Amino acid sequence: MPAFQLRKLAVFGVGLIGGSFASALKQAGAVQTVCGIGRSRSNLERAAELGVIDEIASDVQSAMTGADLVLLAVPVAQTDRVLREIAPHLPPDCVVTDAGSTKQDVATAAQLALGAKLPQFVPAHPIAGAELSGVEASSPTLFRGKLVVLTPLQGTAPDACGRVESAWQTCGARVMRMTPKRHDEVFAAVSHLPHALAFALVEMLAKRPDAQELFSFAGAGFRDFTRIAGSSPEMWRDICLANREALLNDLSAYQTALATLAEHIRSSDASGIEALFRDARTARDRWINGRK
């Protein structure tokens, strides 16, 4: 039995992330009861059948009763509403965390919704598996070796932060901390921008009159480059809006980078093009080798 122990975990939104978090803690013997709540009754029943949750809560109050950890694993756009709903029912010894891909918006929402209970909230972002979805795809091993970023607020209680860190470590994840602002800047660059670029390319080609012929000649490079354009349109719409400022900054910087490359090509500046491509490959090779 691990040192980290929960009486009752309440999971709002039992999909890939919520289901995998619950399963991992159950498999580790770190939780007595998992209670699931969400908008789809059939999804919750499936989660119960799979043994991912032990109980289905029919209302927020019963979900919160006796809970010592609450995970919000709902779409980012719903976090605000759910925080307001749980606030009146939040027991004093209970810690709340989330799993959203953007953190400044969650920080603002939590400040408004939780008021004096803000110290009990620990915003978090597990970096794992965006391509699959649903409780059927959940797995107790999803977070093993994966990174989870905690972005504690000024008012967050240190022991609440420690509790959430222990929970994620029990799931096998590595935990790092950064500010919500820095988190959003970093992920704008390495995640939100690439998603926007991939969606934009596929959409641009898809609306050309010769789209069908073009796609028939697309190969493995195109497949990999556009894989993230197969992600959820709703989720990425919400991320783009939630992280608007940082993403617009990076989109603007990228437009400038493209203009520079286009100018190299227009002026047949072979060494300028080659230097740019070589710097890119060198940086990527170094990154790939460092990941191994």
Add this chain to the structure above:
Amino acid sequence: MPAFQLRKLAVFGVGLIGGSFASALKQAGAVQTVCGIGRSRSNLERAAELGVIDEIASDVQSAMTGADLVLLAVPVAQTDRVLREIAPHLPPDCVVTDAGSTKQDVATAAQLALGAKLPQFVPAHPIAGAELSGVEASSPTLFRGKLVVLTPLQGTAPDACGRVESAWQTCGARVMRMTPKRHDEVFAAVSHLPHALAFALVEMLAKRPDAQELFSFAGAGFRDFTRIAGSSPEMWRDICLANREALLNDLSAYQTALATLAEHIRSSDASGIEALFRDARTARDRWINGRK
């Protein structure tokens, strides 16, 4: 023994493409002798050791003597020079083909270099394996099920075209024909542009002062999106220059598409963003399902 038979295949540049083409024809029993020629003696010796070629030619004339098929598998920027070198030694019953990723530049070079022998030249582009390189990576199965695009010129002899088609089919490839201009337009959109975009993103991030921190948070989505930025800088420099006009057109269209997306984000146009992302995902899903 297949119906398609060659006495002597001369391969200029025995790397991934040249080596795989030679190996596939040898394995099919479709060629009596394969002669290799190139700038690196040690590479040719390795190719002979591996059984990919039977002979090493020390000069162009001896490589061409008795050859009934010549494959130019050299970097695109060298095609022009090699065409000029082989022109005086090209036997009347011999067909020449290439494997370059751009075709209008090759067409122009061939017209200038071959003159009255132009009917013997069949420009071609096998769509296969750009990430690996060298004869060590070559394989007789590389082209199985892959697409090869032939772009015959106005002056190309129909039976020369048929001979090259048979050779690629003997390697297991599917063969299509299109004009050099259309070829370059299509591959600008589905290959050259994505490569340029991936190189530009990695280079932009790599030169930021916080590059190391950014890369440390990059995940599987970033890895796949940027995989093509691990390609050869020299090869892609040459492709960008060879297909400058079509690529600049598509870069410009993409800049416009990004500006539209940025405007949706700036004005918090949730439905505009979602429609764009949804159209992209729908088109990509349809393409992926059609490939299976």
